[in-house]
Amino acid sequence: MITLSRSEAGPAHGARTADGSPAGDDPAPAVRRASLGRALRRARTLTFGLRTRLVLAFLLIAAVTAVTTAALTYREARNALLKTTQDTAVSSFRDQVQQTAFSLPVEAVTLQERLREIAAKGKPRPWVVFAEYGAVRASSGANPVSTVITPELRRAAGADPHGTFQRVVKDGEPYLTIAMPTVFAAGPDTVLPTRLVVYAVMPMTDEQTNVDALLVAARNGALPGLAIALVPALLTARSVLRPVRELRRAARSMGSGRLDTRIRPQGNDELAELAHTFNDSASELEHTVRELRQAEARARRFAADVSHELRTPLAGMLAVTEVLDESAEQLDPDTARAVRLVSTETGKLAVLVEDLMEISRFDARAAELNTDEVDPAEAVRKTLQARHWTDDRFRTELPEGLRALLDPRRFDIVIANLVGNALHHGGAPVTVRQRTGVRSDGSPVLITEVADSGPGISPEALPHIFDRFFKADAARTRSAGSGLGLAITLENVRLHGGTIHAGNLPGGGALFTVELPLHTEGHVG
């Protein structure tokens, strides 16, 4: 008597496909992920915009979620589908085998008849039944030996008396193979296997079709999901980017000097917090800058006020220096020296105060340019003549017939300061050269060069030569001028929209180059 044992353990043993990969791991999602990754990289190389990155990140999350969900659903559905078929098949096969009385000893002919009977009752699908008993091979089909049954199943059938099954893919066709060893009852609780093993081979083409349909459904569900995910992605990117864009605009506005720029914080998120932080920093900055500006304005006003206050007493003193100078001749030597000292220093003080006033006007942006069209060569000649700089210490190379629109008074100061500086700190002869040139932007310029024959400017002094009260020679406590001459020169050149450059000649001597825009008018108005 042969009884068949439980088959509950069966499916657990057989949840593997013949190719060895875990069931449900379809290659399609992996391929999609890889192509998405490539697209992502390409997008990154194209643009690193925050919006792009946000949308891509959103889509990536959506894609991973959709694919994972689809894959899990697919796997569960597939397993459930296959399990139903398997369970039905196994239990049906077990019943068939149980109900069949195999006569012993086994003969191939009778065995084949029994197998045909079982095969006729294949459930849920028709199956082909094989039997193996020692060297005896029989089947319900044409071939006595199945090509689908694997050695593993044979081993498993031999090792496990309760029977087992395996899913096999052969030539692209899926099959369910069931091995059922026949047993006989040796006692009330013990069964012993006979050496007769019955196999059923059942094509599972229908199940495969259903599983394929499931896969297509999962894929078709994931793609529109991704497309729909783009909408919230764009909306989120927009809502995140709006404050960011506002922040950028505000930062740019601050950068351009509008320190009262503030952001209106919206909501309670991190971006609102960022806006608050920005506003706080902006207030702090505005406050500091305002204080600095006020301090600077106070300092400038103080300098201007001091200079102004000094002018009135100086006006009285300067008016009488002549009286002092003339009277000194009749005084005793010591008093005469003292009187002359006061007279000379009063004159220097007047120059200093005048220069300070001039600098204060530049600082307060109160300096005006009163332009006139003049002959620049004539202007240079007049500057030299007015200061009696007409001897052989001075050389000029001036082109004739030029016209330039400039402020004659300020141009006079520029030339006088440069020539005076060359004379006092450089050495004679001093050369004033004038020519026209073209700027890099194509506009014509008037170039005036003042060169001396002294030792030149030391490299350490060169960057500071236009600083106020800068002394190139530390040993010299006071120069002939106020110490503001070159600073005033620079301001005057700038007021003209020009540039000034200090350098040294290859053969020694300092060279100052002034470039002023050479725009001229010249029509009857």
Added chain:
Amino acid sequence: MPRVLLVEDDPSVREGVELGLRRRGHDVRSAATGEAGLVALREFHPDLLLLDLMLPGMNGVQVCRQVRENSQLPIIMLTARGDDFDVVVGLEAGADDYIVKPARTEVIEARIRAVLRRIDDPGQGRPAVEVHGDLAIDRAGLTVTRSGHRLALAPSELKLLLHLSAAPEQVFSRQQLLEHVWEHSFHADARLVDACVRRLRTKIEDESQPPRYIQTLRGFGYRFGPL
């Protein structure tokens, strides 16, 4: 020697300038306020007024306007501010020249002499009275009439008109005018010319028409005519 009335509120400046000018032989009278200056003007009959712009009470510009109402007295402003705006306002009020304080006495005296100097008459052999349109310019008598009415011209205005009309249609740059009319050799302030031209135009031109006698050549300067 010229008689100079100095109106200056600061005692040390007043004393210093007075001392310096007197030393150079000028007859100087000084006043501390604008009001006192106007009173002194009537008693002293100066040849020239040296006027500080910043005065307590009536300021220099107001004094200048009041003097100009009925007098062609040469006026030189003294300005301590150096503020460009003040200079222009003072020049518009009728001052002939200005000096920025502090100034040496030699500078002050040179300006005084320049303002007082009669213009060299280049028109030898010309008729005593030249007629240009409605204007009749008497170079010998130094008077100008417009349609028969005598014009009250400040010294700088008269000099400028005489200089321009001596060479009709010739263009003078502002720099040239400053040198010839004001005798400024350098760091000349062209606004002096512009202010004087504006004042002169209000007196000789028809205000509803574009300037006829003193024409502007932008970028070059000014010229007299062509009529």
